[in-house]
Amino acid sequence: MLLKLILRRRRLLVALVLAICTGLLSIFINVQFSTAELENLSGLPPLQAHPLPRTLEQWQDSTGRGDYFSQVKPTNLGYLVWSEFPLKVYVERPLNAAGTSASSRRFQQWVEAVLQPVQEWSVYLPLVVVEQRENADIAILRSRPPLRPSFKRDTGELQLPPARSAETHYEFYIRQAAGTPAVLYHRCNILLSPDLSKEYIKAAGRHELGHALGIWGHSPLETDALYFSQVRNPPPISPRDINTLKRVYQQPTRLGWPL
Numbered sequence: 712m713l714l715k716l717i718l719r720r721r722r723l724l725v726a727l728v729l730a731i732c733t734g735l736l737s738i739f740i741n742v743q744f745s746t747a748e749l750e751n752l753s754g755l756p757p758l759q760a761h762p763l764p765r766t767l768e769q770w771q772d773s774t775g776r777g778d779y780f781s782q783v784k785p786t787n788l789g790y791l792v793w794s795e796f797p798l799k800v801y802v803e804r805p806l807n808a809a810g811t812s813a814s815s816r817r818f819q820q821w822v823e824a825v826l827q828p829v830q831e832w833s834v835y836l837p838l839v840v841v842e843q844r845e846n847a848d849i850a851i852l853r854s855r856p857p858l859r860p861s862f863k864r865d866t867g868e869l870q871l872p873p874a875r876s877a878e879t880h881y882e883f884y885i886r887q888a889a890g891t892p893a894v895l896y897h898r899c900n901i902l903l904s905p906d907l908s909k910e911y912i913k914a915a916g917r918h919e920l921g922h923a924l925g926i927w928g929h930s931p932l933e934t935d936a937l938y939f940s941q942v943r944n945p946p947p948i949s950p951r952d953i954n955t956l957k958r959v960y961q962q963p964t965r966l967g968w969p970l
């Protein structure tokens with residue numbers, strides 16, 4: 712039960728980050744909208760599909776194993792489709808990269824384990840690892856997902872869910888470069904616990920990256936990386952995972968289009 716991967720937020724809060732960059736001066740305005748407010752925003756781009764990334768266009772599944780696209784849920788702004796490649800992936804690093812203490816070594820091992828699934832997914836969508844978190848599309852942070860207590864509706868009791876070892880969030884923001892129209896984008900944060908073994912860090916990273924890349928749902932088969940629960944022998948990325956990813960990237964979205 713360590714890796715209970717619960718990914719959907721009960722109440723979607725959308726951070727629209729308006730970045731006004733003028734030379735050296737950057738002003739960031741964070742505005743949070745509820746789902747209802749977001750739907751009422753005027754001037755959202757229409758739902759449109761982006762061209763299929765070449766890596767996915769080239770993917771042909773000779774096994775005919777199908778997909779689990781029916782389990783993937785679109786967001787209020789359409790499917791979580793990235794449109795500008797390579798995607799910038801930031802992996803948290805120890806402050807002292809040359810540290811030789813036991814905790815530094817554990818941190819380094821965590822980084823090495825996380826980089827493997829980044830490499831695996833980059834076969835299917837171009838990814839580049841960046842050194843700075845700022846401007847990264849996907850940030851993978853060495854952190855335990857917070858416990859979120861909830862109230863049982865019928866009894867009013869406080870419930871503490873089981874600890875999770877990984878989770879992925881997304882947020883929306885608007886970016887405008889000088890002389891170009893404002894564009895609606897998303898970015899993802901993946902929290903990946905430091906308490907896992909190397910194999911489970913890889914498995915959890917593979918699973919969460921699948922979500923961050925657009926598979927916002929779970930497979931019912933344990934032979935897929937996006938299976939909803941942790942398994943004893945974590946599978947590699949499967950043809951069904953890629954078939955599903957390819958279908959996601961053929962779907963319409965408001966993300967990546969100008970306002």
Ligand SMILES: [Zn+2]
Pocket residue numbers: 716717718918922928929939
């Ligand atoms: Zn999941």
